[in-house]
Amino acid sequence: MSSDVVLHQWTVSPFCGKVRRMLEAKNIAYRVKNYNGILTTIAPRLSDAGKLPVLDINGKRIADSRVIADYLEVEFNHVSLVPEDAAQRASMNIYQDWADESLYWYNFYFRLNYDEAWEKTVDFFSEGRPAREKLLVRHLGRFQYKRQLVAQGIGRYSKAQVEERFLFLLGQLNETLKDKQWLVGDRMSLADIAVASQLHEVKRTSHLVSTMESFPDVWRWLALNKERGQ
Ligand SMILES: N[C@@H](CCC(=O)N[C@@H](CS)C(=O)NCC(=O)O)C(=O)O
Incomplete structure (x- = not known):
């Protein structure tokens, strides 16, 4: 379904770690783009809130780990991370x-x-x-x-x-x-x-x-x- 999934991230950001874990739990292959050193100054331009993580997936750019979670839950529901109850x-x-x-x-x-x-x-x-x-x-x-x-x-x-x-x-x-x-x-x-x-x-x-x-x-x-x- 998704050919190239890119996570814009910092390795040690807990929210980026959260998205990595969600992608892995759902067996979605992805690559990361890191914003280290001076590249940190570019990260705010990737989303309205100016924060990472930002995920490129299925031709969309999605920011915020919760919004990403909601999207993944709908589009990749073969593994669910949300209880039915x-x-x-x-x-x-x-x-x-x-x-x-x-x-x-x-x-x-x-x-x-x-x-x-x-x-x-x-x-x-x-x-x-x-x-x-x-x-x-x-x-x-x-x-x-x-x-x-x-x-x-x-x-x-x-x-x-x-x-x-x-x-x-x-x-x-x-x-x-x-x-x-x-x-x-x-x-x-x-x-x-x-x-x-x-x-x-x-x-x-x-x-x-x-x-x-x-x-x-x-x-x-x-x-x-x-x-x-x-
Ligand atoms: N609610 C956001 C929080 C994201 C967040 O706070 N990210 C931090 C990195 S851990 C960030 O981008 N900080 C840069 C800043 O605040 O300028 C989410 O769940 O993704």
Whole structure:
């Protein structure tokens, strides 16, 4: 059906990871176009909201992981990521919103406010680009994004406060996943993909990875939500 599916992305964007997982779950072949280094400045021109992911598929350009999810669910329904049951679907939507609008900011905080995590992030954002562009990403990128964190609110809290809140939430997620394979119903849904995509990014760059391992049900479930490529 789709001959050339292109995901415009940053490897370490949790929303781009979410789209990669959806495409993989539905066995849709795709390639990626990365916007690293100075190419970051082009990314805002790809959609009205100026954010990534953006997906080119079947001659259409679709922006926003939720809009992409809706499109894929209709056009590629051989594998469904949305429960048929209305109550389960409602839970799935609430999980997705929690992941996209709350968890996202924790990951962002852990990347921007910790030097080691930021260096790892900069390496990903500089991949395939001339070395001089790394300086730009390291300094200008951090300055610009830290302002977003403060404006959102989470950036005004101490590291200890944010870590404590995040670990509390991981504990709650661990409770939720006890004796369960998936967050909603008995198969993988967008709820798993959305939440896991955020947590996999925390795992990728944050020092909290070793603490995350001590939540056994979250850790087991995260392994089920790995992705194949990037
Ligand atoms: N609601 C959007 C959020 C996408 C988003 O926030 N993407 C981030 C990357 S993780 C972005 O493009 N940030 C650039 C900016 O805010 O200027 C979605 O689900 O796709």
